[in-house]
Amino acid sequence: MEDHKIVQRNIALQREWYGEPLGDRVRRLVVAFDVSQAYLAEVLGISAPMLSQVMSGRRAKIGNPVVLARLIMLERKVLTPEVAAGSAAAIRAALEDVRAARPTVSRDSLPVGVVPDEQTVFAALREIAEEESLLDAADRLDTDFPAIADLLRRAGKVT
Incomplete structure (x- = not known):
């Protein structure tokens, strides 16, 4: 399969599995937290090249459920009033909370396909x-x- 077709297939799978392409979700976090993609990867506990591959569609999924749980934690923290207001201290604290988190993941704690x-x-x-x-x-x-x-x-x- 050509690279372009693989990327398109992977992005379609991301839409199915995660509700939208992971690149869109990650870019929103980079902007909301005003961090580099490499720093966000560090916070999530994934290598920067791996995050780049997931974002570009060269990989379809985040294989580690803990990384996915941290991504969801960050998405939720964006909605806290202090982070949403742009408080630098709140943003730093949110990023450190997620970096330090050791979420336990089970099929009951991360509902798939439930919006x-x-x-x-x-x-x-x-x-x-x-x-x-x-x-x-x-x-x-x-x-x-x-x-x-x-x-x-x-x-x-x-x-």
């Missing part, structure tokens, strides 16, 4: 922040991350 509905996401956001804080965070993120800002605004509207 929470918006109301579940909104409820989770409302548990960690007040309506006003969600709306303030949305205003701060609007220019650089309009999709996240929209999500926070909708979560901040109590119905």
Whole structure:
């Protein structure tokens, strides 16, 4: 199989397994945490070349479930108010927490293919922040991350 076809197949598999290409997920984390791809790889516990291969589609999956768990942990930490607001101290602390984490992984702790509905996401956001804080965070993120800002605004509207 040609390299291009292998990459396309792997990216399609990533969409199926992870909901979207891993390159998209990793790039969002690089931007959100303002770190290099190599540093993010270190935090996740994977080599920089391996992360690059997964991002480019030359590899289809993250073979180590602990690395995947750390990736998910970082994605969740992006939504904490301090990190979302861009606090350098909060960003450093989040990265160090994930780097030091030794998550246990079982088939019950990482549901595959389960995407929470918006109301579940909104409820989770409302548990960690007040309506006003969600709306303030949305205003701060609007220019650089309009999709996240929209999500926070909708979560901040109590119905």
